[in-house]
Amino acid sequence: MKQLSYQTLKEQNYSGYLLESAPERVLQFGEGNFLRAFVDYFIDVMNEKAGFNSKVVLCQPIAPGLADMINEQEGLYTLFLRGFQDGQKVNKKRIISCVSRCLNPYQDFDAVLDCTSNPDLRFIACNTTEAGIAYDPSCQFSDIPASSYPGKLTQFLYRRFEKFGTVPGKGFIILSCELIDDNGKELEKCVLEYAKQWNLGEDFIAWVKTENTFCSTLVDRIVTGYPRNEADAICEELGYKDNLIDTGEIFGFWVIEGPQSIKEEFPVDKAELPILITDNHKPYKQRKVRILNGAHTSFVLGAYLAGQDIVRDCMNDDVICGFMNKTIYDEIIPTLDLPQEELKEFAAAVTERFKNPFIDHALLAISLNSTSKWKARVMPSLKEYIKRKGTLPSCITASFAFYIAFFHGHTMTEDGLLGSRPGNDYLIKDDQAVLDFYLAHKDDSCKGLVHAVCTNTDFWGEDLTKLEGFEAAVCTYLTQINENGTYAVMKTLLK
Incomplete structure (x- = not known):
C-alpha cells in the first residue's frame, strides 16, 4: 500500500480539497495530535472557504517528535472528526493539506531561524503543554536551541x-493554546524576561511590545489522536498508508483574545468557523470550566458509585443524565453572566459531546484529583448560587456528598486508596495528603466525616461550614447515600 502523498492522491483521482502550494504564513511550535486536529484543521478550512492561502511550517518543541514522519507524507494527513451531532452519529473525514513541512530544531535550528527571513510569515501558533510556558533562567541566548519554548x-x-525591525507589520500575531490561565500574557512575560536577562536591548523590547500581539486563547476540542486499534482497517479502506491519522470530536470552539483587526488577516468569520475573537476570553473559559468540567465533576463520582463506568452510558440513563442536566440548567447557568441562550446552546452541546459513540471516557479517569477539581470547577457555582438565590443548590450540594462517599476509602495501597462499591473495589487517586486524610477518617461517623471534610481549609481554601445550612444538608445526603445509594438520591432530586 502506497504512503499518503500528493502523488498517491492524484493516482486515486482524489476529488476533495487540497492546497499544494502557498506561502508559509504560519509557524507552529508543536506537531502533535491536538494542534493538527484543531489549529491546522481550522487553517485548512480557511484556505478552502476564505482564500487564506497559507501553509503552516511546524516545529517540534521537544527532541523526540514527528518531523520525519510528517515530511515523508509531505505534510498530508487524514483527520476524522467523530461524534454525536444533532441527534445523529457523525464521522467526517478530511485530508489536511495546509502543512508544508516540519522542522526539528534539535537537528537544525538554523532552518527554524531561517524562517524569520520570510516576509510572508505573520502568525505563530503553539501548544507546548501546560509546562511549556515557563521561564527557565538557565537558558542562554547562545544555546542551540534554548531548552525552554x-x-x-x-x-x-x-x-x-534584526531582519525586519524597522519595517511596520512584520511582527507576529501569536496564538498560544496551552492550558494555563492567560497563556498569551504569560508567554509574553517569559519572552520579556529573556530579553532582559540576555541584554537584547530596549529597542528589541519595544518592538516585542508594539509589533507583536500575544493572544491568550481558550481551546475546546477532545482529540483522541492516532486510532491504534483501527488504523490498519482505516488505511485499507482509504487505499493508502497514513501513519499520521488523527481523530477528534466533532465539537470545536476557539476563543482568541485580541483586537477585532485580527479578522482582517485571519478570516474566521468568512470561513464560518466556531472561532470567536473577543477582547476578553475569560467569560468563555468560565463557561467551559463551570458547565463542561463542572458537570463532569458533579455527576461522575455519584454515577460511578451507582454502577456506571463510562460517560456515554450515563447519558443513556434518564436519572443520571437528568441529574446532570438539572445541575447545569437550574444551578450552574443561573450563576453565569453570558447571554442565557448562548449558555443553553453550549450546555446542549455538552450533552451531545458526552454521548460521543467513538470515545469511551472512563469515569475513574475523570475522578483523578477530584478534590482540587471540585474546588476549581464546582465550588464557584455553589457560592455564586447562594449569593444570587439566597439558598443552597440541591444538586451541587448532593454532588459534594457524592464526592465524600467516593473518597471514603478503607485501605491504602502503593497505587492509591481503595474504596468499595457494590460488586468491586476501586482505586481513588489524588494528592497523598488528600488520601491520608480520608484514610485517617475512615471510621468516622457520617456527621464527623462531613464536619472534618467541610472544615479542611487546606482542601477548599476556606471553612465550608460557614456556608449556612451546607454542612447539615451534605450530612443528610450522605446518610441517604449510605442507606439507599447515590442513584436513589439523584432520583429523589429529580422529583
Missing part, C-alpha cells in the same frame, strides 16, 4: 527583529 521563541523573535 519561550527561550526558543525569544531567539526567533530577535532574529526577526
Whole structure:
C-alpha cells in the first residue's frame, strides 16, 4: 500500500480539497495530535472557504517528535472528526493539506531561524503543554536551541527583529493554546524576561511590545489522536498508508483574545468557523470550566458509585443524565453572566459531546484529583448560587456528598486508596495528603466525616461550614447515600 502523498492522491483521482502550494504564513511550535486536529484543521478550512492561502511550517518543541514522519507524507494527513451531532452519529473525514513541512530544531535550528527571513510569515501558533510556558533562567541566548519554548521563541523573535525591525507589520500575531490561565500574557512575560536577562536591548523590547500581539486563547476540542486499534482497517479502506491519522470530536470552539483587526488577516468569520475573537476570553473559559468540567465533576463520582463506568452510558440513563442536566440548567447557568441562550446552546452541546459513540471516557479517569477539581470547577457555582438565590443548590450540594462517599476509602495501597462499591473495589487517586486524610477518617461517623471534610481549609481554601445550612444538608445526603445509594438520591432530586 502506497504512503499518503500528493502523488498517491492524484493516482486515486482524489476529488476533495487540497492546497499544494502557498506561502508559509504560519509557524507552529508543536506537531502533535491536538494542534493538527484543531489549529491546522481550522487553517485548512480557511484556505478552502476564505482564500487564506497559507501553509503552516511546524516545529517540534521537544527532541523526540514527528518531523520525519510528517515530511515523508509531505505534510498530508487524514483527520476524522467523530461524534454525536444533532441527534445523529457523525464521522467526517478530511485530508489536511495546509502543512508544508516540519522542522526539528534539535537537528537544525538554523532552518527554524531561517524562517524569520520570510516576509510572508505573520502568525505563530503553539501548544507546548501546560509546562511549556515557563521561564527557565538557565537558558542562554547562545544555546542551540534554548531548552525552554519561550527561550526558543525569544531567539526567533530577535532574529526577526534584526531582519525586519524597522519595517511596520512584520511582527507576529501569536496564538498560544496551552492550558494555563492567560497563556498569551504569560508567554509574553517569559519572552520579556529573556530579553532582559540576555541584554537584547530596549529597542528589541519595544518592538516585542508594539509589533507583536500575544493572544491568550481558550481551546475546546477532545482529540483522541492516532486510532491504534483501527488504523490498519482505516488505511485499507482509504487505499493508502497514513501513519499520521488523527481523530477528534466533532465539537470545536476557539476563543482568541485580541483586537477585532485580527479578522482582517485571519478570516474566521468568512470561513464560518466556531472561532470567536473577543477582547476578553475569560467569560468563555468560565463557561467551559463551570458547565463542561463542572458537570463532569458533579455527576461522575455519584454515577460511578451507582454502577456506571463510562460517560456515554450515563447519558443513556434518564436519572443520571437528568441529574446532570438539572445541575447545569437550574444551578450552574443561573450563576453565569453570558447571554442565557448562548449558555443553553453550549450546555446542549455538552450533552451531545458526552454521548460521543467513538470515545469511551472512563469515569475513574475523570475522578483523578477530584478534590482540587471540585474546588476549581464546582465550588464557584455553589457560592455564586447562594449569593444570587439566597439558598443552597440541591444538586451541587448532593454532588459534594457524592464526592465524600467516593473518597471514603478503607485501605491504602502503593497505587492509591481503595474504596468499595457494590460488586468491586476501586482505586481513588489524588494528592497523598488528600488520601491520608480520608484514610485517617475512615471510621468516622457520617456527621464527623462531613464536619472534618467541610472544615479542611487546606482542601477548599476556606471553612465550608460557614456556608449556612451546607454542612447539615451534605450530612443528610450522605446518610441517604449510605442507606439507599447515590442513584436513589439523584432520583429523589429529580422529583
